[in-house]
Amino acid sequence: MTAHTVPTEARPPSRGFWELLKTEERRALRAPVGLLLGVLVPVILLVIFSAIPGLKQVAPGSTLTMFAEYVPVLIGMSVCLIALVSLPIPVVSDRQTGVLRRFATTPAPPSWVLAAQVIVNFALALIAIVILVAGGVLFFGLHMPAQWGGFVLSALLCIAAMFGIGLLITSLARSPQVAGVVGTVLLYPLLFFAGMWTPKQNLSPALQHIGNYTPLDAAAQAMDAAMQGHFPPTRPLLVMAAYAIVFGVAAIRLFRWE
């Protein structure tokens, strides 16, 4: 334990970040909340919906079957569950138990903790989307999205928008219980506007208008258009980008170790 010649502003070695990422990955596998909620639940719903005969009819005002129209909604649901539960809970519980405080005494910067968590959950969301789309195409007669680029862009923006919201919860919640309640309270209206329970055309014009500015409705609209072969309209893309930027920046500004 000798005095090393350390420059006065030593940057921590980057292998520290990879070790932290490995740690978060292990946690995601050992306590597989994100895998179960964000991947398994939407996939089970996909299988159930595929077995409902009524959903095989073409949806009104669309070229897609009602089953196909549900795929963007299920993708939204998956991303939503990952962003509102799997992303915040580990960091928030680390804050409550003092893990973040412990990290704060090491050279590892706070941004590493958030970044590792975002990367692991981003991977989870991608896995969920690939399984939902590929599963639908391979087993349930879904057509590949005709506008590939637009579909991928919409899916990525959906992840960015929902992760922005999830990160703000991550930064502010004092306990996992608070984070859980906030996440659940947000989940149902977001899914409602995305058309989880009622097709959007059945809503009143006022509700449809509000829905246009919620992230999951915007995501469903954009992915729906791409599946029908159009490049997604500008408004839903901008709405998602705005959520990502506003909530993401606020999350980073307001992040607390304790």
Add this chain to the structure above:
Amino acid sequence: MTTTTMPREGAAAPGPASAGPIVTVDHLRKAYGPGVGVQDVSFRVERGEIFGIIGPNGAGKTTTVECICGLRVPDSGMIEVLGLDPRVHRSAIRERVGVQLQESALPLFIKVGEAMELFASFYRHPADPAELLEALGLTAERNTYYRRLSGGLKQRLSIALALIGNPEIAILDELTTGLDPQARRDTWELIEHVRDRGVTVILVTHYMDEAERLCDRVLLIDHGAVTALDTPAGLAQSAGGGTHLRFVPSIPFDIRVLTVLPEVTDVAREGQRVWVTGTGDLVSAVVRALEAAGVQARDMQVESATLDDAYVRLINGEEAQRP
């Protein structure tokens, strides 16, 4: 009072690389709510010593060390750690100062060995995780999940993590709280080994026996201000503790034989027993005087003032002066 506690000798010999204090705290002030935090604390820690910070709960001990390691920004005052300012050189100080905090934990789903590798990776010149686990008797727990460890093992892992970066300074807060007596002794030995390897140790504790056993110097903080700073023995003496001895004389004698001695402050009889209170080399002075008077002292018992006594006196004295 513990029977026959020998006072420790003088202050720490400064380490070989001694070039001024390794930590300087000057008029530190950090307020939280009303009456909490640190009002005015100044001290210096010398390289290579075990420096104790003691005081009642809420006295400002933890706040002080949190300011030293850069976790909190002081309201005013100056702190210098390894010649650096914790506010400016955050990451350089974190690289060279190992910290064991009270009320900190690890993720539930991490194994002991994984935690060591993870924390080692944050530092540029880490210690060998396997070696450190061996030194702390944790090798058998390598593959145990953190949440399955007993309190004592968690504490040992926490110490290991404080040392994993090969620090020059180790700050240990409430080191042995919650440990059983054997684990406390093992931990004390470990801290002495750490110091012997050249690491300066700042130890926050509210156990007086721990401070007395380990610390070269002790800072007593109360209500956010310094009450005393001395060696444990010095503190015990300055608080007026002195030495007490009692014996049964072989024959009756005139107690003026003892009261005339400069070392003796008080003599009392209780049945057959004689009680003597005094300072300095009390025992040999009394024995010599008794011998000269032809008296043999039987069943002699000696008690030295301890840090515990000094602590109680100093803290209570403070309380008494408070309006």
